[in-house]
Amino acid sequence: MNTLEAIRNRRAIKHFDPEHSLSEAEERSLFEATILAPTSFNIQHWRFVVLRDPELRSRIRTEFGNDQSQMTDASLLVLFTADMKAWQKQPERYWVNAPKEVAELLVGWMGPFHEGREWLQRDEAQRSIGMAMQTLMLAAQELGYQSCPMIGFDIEKVAELINLPDDHVMGPMVAIGKGLKDAWPKPGQLPLEEIVVDNSF
Template structure:
């Protein structure tokens, strides 16, 4: 599928074939694609929780206002951000770079993030947002449907998945075999509404 076709055909699907199972190879391919998503300073700060245990899915569904796609989609991905990834053995993000690049980038990265808690959180949101879009477009290319979600109790889901204290939940993406057509697009703004040239007036 062409990228433009995937973008144009992707819609948030809520109803899935609960009997369908994705293969391990398909899931591995999806995650490999997601891990090509860009991150600032190459810190790769996304952490993907693949919730596969049926009982765990039921608990999360209860924390997500009983939305059926949480249990019925083939795959539930909880996208979380490691807010301190920038400081965790950072040489691994640049191990293949020339030594002069490492000598410059590692101190610069530490200086950029140290003491900037909001920046660390913002960075996680940006990284996971891009990874979520990559996941959804890759799924579309593979013939699957998806749905991004933030309609859940973040604190309860954090408890269920035993989220580390230096991580933040960003969103869910469910992926599977959709069995309902999307509703017509409810209303799209024009480019005149959303594209600003040079500066706001």
């Protein structure tokens, strides 16, 4: 499958085979692809919480997740979070393989760019989460699996359940697995003429 095909075929699937499991190699392949998603300054501040415990997944579904069956039935359930302070934590490690002058330049910019701009730190974290989510879903499509991004859950309660650190932000979940039903028909796309603007509004 080529990239455009994967983009066109990816749909939010709501019903998964609860008996299906991903192999360890497939799961590793998915995450190895996901961490190739871009991040500002190559900070790589996403942190992927793999929800494996069936009891935890069931509790999230019934108490905090609007009874979405994919939370318990998908082969893989990944909660996307990001460390908003990753730019402060040994930033030189993000450029360890770059030429020395490039590494020093980028690491030197990182602090002034983020310092005192909490809104930007949060925005960058969420942008990175979004790119990683799409990368994961397209990688799953390539492996012949279906996916579903989800934000319909109680963010604060789930953050408590996973002991989310104070300097991290919560993003959506992505369910991956073997779909049992086709997606609903495409609900409708806005025409390009309505959403593509040249130069200015």
